[in-house]
Amino acid sequence: MIVKETKLKGCFVIEPTIFDDGRGSFFESFNKQRFNEKTGLDVDFVQDNQSFSQRGVLRGLHIQKNEFSQAKLVRVIKGKVLDVAVDVRENSSTYGQHFSIELSGENNKQLFVPRGFLHGFSVLENDTIFSYKCDNYYNKASEDGVIYNDKDLRIDWLLDKKEIVLSEKDIKLKTFKEFTK
Numbered sequence: 276m277i278v279k280e281t282k283l284k285g286c287f288v289i290e291p292t293i294f295d296d297g298r299g300s301f302f303e304s305f306n307k308q309r310f311n312e313k314t315g316l317d318v319d320f321v322q323d324n325q326s327f328s329q330r331g332v333l334r335g336l337h338i339q340k341n342e343f344s345q346a347k348l349v350r351v352i353k354g355k356v357l358d359v360a361v362d363v364r365e366n367s368s369t370y371g372q373h374f375s376i377e378l379s380g381e382n383n384k385q386l387f388v389p390r391g392f393l394h395g396f397s398v399l400e401n402d403t404i405f406s407y408k409c410d411n412y413y414n415k416a417s418e419d420g421v422i423y424n425d426k427d428l429r430i431d432w433l434l435d436k437k438e439i440v441l442s443e444k445d446i447k448l449k450t451f452k453e454f455t456k
C-alpha cells in the first residue's frame with residue numbers, strides 16, 4: 276500500500292497492493308490499522324456510499340458544513356472519473372487550491388479527502404461505479420456547494436461543456452465568491 280500526501284495537507288493518494296494470480300486479482304480496499312499507520316490519522320468511517328453514472332455526469336462540488344462536515348475515502352470500482360478536492364478549510368495556506376486525480380477500476384487508486392473540502396467528480400466512462408466511505412452521516416440541511424465551472428477555481432473536468440450532465444441541485448450552486456462570503 277503506497278500512501279502519498281498531496282500538495283493539500285491531509286489529502287492523500289492511496290495505491291493498494293494488488294495480488295494478481297491465474298484467477299484474477301485481490302486487494303484490501305480498506306484496512307483501518309494500515310490506513311491510520313500510513314496517514315498518521317485516526318479516521319472512524321460511519322457510512323459507505325455508492326453512485327452509478329454514465330460518461331458526462333458531473334457530481335459536485337459539494338460539502339457538508341460545520342459539525343456535519345465529512346472526510347471521504349473515495350474510489351472507483353468500475354469505470355473512470357476525474358476526482359477533485361478543493362481546500363476550503365479556514366486559515367488554510369492552500370485555501371481555494373484544488374487537487375485532481377483520475378480514479379478508475381483499472382488503477383484502483385483512492386483519494387482521502389479531509390473534512391473542510393469541497394468534493395466533486397466528472398465521469399469519464401459509461402457505467403462508472405463510484406464508492407466512498409464517510410466519517411460523518413449525511414445531513415441534507417448542512418449541504419452547501421460551488422458551481423463546477425467557477426471562474427476563480429478554474430477546474431478542468433476533462434469533459435466537453437456540451438456533454439456535461441448536472442443535477443437540478445448542482446445547476447443552481449453558488450460561485451466560489453458567494454460561497455466564501
Ligand SMILES: Cc1cn([C@H]2C[C@H](O)[C@@H](COP(=O)(O)OP(=O)(O)O[C@H]3O[C@H](C)C(=O)[C@H](O)[C@H]3O)O2)c(=O)[nH]c1=O
Pocket residue numbers: 324326334335337338394395396412413442444
Ligand atoms: C449524499 C447522499 C445522498 N442521499 C440521497 C439524496 C438524494 O435523494 C439522492 C442523491 O443525492 P445527491 O444528488 O446529493 O447525490 P450526489 O450528487 O452524488 O452527491 C454526492 O456527490 C458528491 C461528489 C459528494 O462528495 C457527496 O458525497 C454527495 O454530495 O441520494 C442520501 O440518502 N445519502 C447521502 O449520503
